[in-house]
Amino acid sequence: MDISLAGRAAIVTGGSKGIGLAIASRFAASGADVAIVARGRQGLDAAVKQIGATAKGRVVGAQGDVGIAADVQRVYEEAMAAFGKIDIAVNNAGTSRNGSFEDLTDEILHYDLEQKLFAAVRLCRLVWPQMKDRRWGRIINVLNIGAKAPRAASAPTSISRAAGMAFTKVLAGEGAPHNVLVNALLVGLIEADQHVQAANKQGVSIDEYQAVRAKDIPLGRFGRAEEFANLACFLVSDAGSYVTGTAINVDGGRSPVV
Numbered sequence: 001m002d003i004s005l006a007g008r009a010a011i012v013t014g015g016s017k018g019i020g021l022a023i024a025s026r027f028a029a030s031g032a033d034v035a036i037v038a039r040g041r042q043g044l045d046a047a048v049k050q051i052g053a054t055a056k057g058r059v060v061g062a063q064g065d066v067g068i069a070a071d072v073q074r075v076y077e078e079a080m081a082a083f084g085k086i087d088i089a090v091n092n093a094g095t096s097r098n099g100s101f102e103d104l105t106d107e108i109l110h111y112d113l114e115q116k117l118f119a120a121v122r123l124c125r126l127v128w129p130q131m132k133d134r135r136w137g138r139i140i141n142v143l144n145i146g147a148k149a150p151r152a153a154s155a156p157t158s159i160s161r162a163a164g165m166a167f168t169k170v171l172a173g174e175g176a177p178h179n180v181l182v183n184a185l186l187v188g189l190i191e192a193d194q195h196v197q198a199a200n201k202q203g204v205s206i207d208e209y210q211a212v213r214a215k216d217i218p219l220g221r222f223g224r225a226e227e228f229a230n231l232a233c234f235l236v237s238d239a240g241s242y243v244t245g246t247a248i249n250v251d252g253g254r255s256p257v258v
């Protein structure tokens with residue numbers, strides 16, 4: 001399917017690597033103007049250059065930590081200054097953190113909620129009015145399959161992601177009369193830096209690490225970030241105009257619930 005996002009402007013948090021980079025690249029290659037948000041300047045500049053190599057639209061980088069309210073406001077303003085509008089928002093920032101309940105301090109939970117839930121709430125609060133006014137908007141919240149089926153020792157991520165799924169459904173109901181569509185994509189095991197780091201900590205190669213964990217995946221392999229991005233691109237396009245309020249597993253069948 002040939003999907004065009006020409007004339008649309010998007011902001012993607014956590015956009016300098018992994019899934020966020022793949023989504024931003026797919027949007028830009030499909031014609032959208034794209035602002036990517038990340039904390040590190042060096043990685044951000046490298047990502048802008050990489051995305052720009054195949055982009056049909058403009059690409060800008062906005063440095064900031066979305067766990068800080070003032071930074072969310074600032075990166076939004078930078079994107080607006082570049083494009084004059086935001087049609088598409090992808091809340092992707094935040095890495096997985098897992099541990100036992102007994103080790104879950106208030107500080108750990110608070111930090112996770114700021115990075116994942118509150119960051120999404122704050123960005124949506126900023127883009128929402130203009131999307132309603134133009135009667136066109138798309139929001140994607142990137143969560144993980146623990147939002148539906150949390151496992152033992154999966155906090156704080158499963159807690160914050162479950163809240164993000166509820167937030168998605170609330171927004172979808174309020175946005176529908178204004179043609180503002182809101183969906184969640186739930187990550188399973190997707191190739192990413194965090195898995196490379198985990199393999200290094202275990203003292204094994206990334207291939208060995210993935211082979212062991214892939215045994216729990218019906219498709220028998222990790223997903224690719226580009227596969228995730230393809231679905232995101234469909235949902236934010238006019239082709240996905242009757243899909244809202246969903247939480248779609250992108251996990252090769254790994255989740256025990258649909």
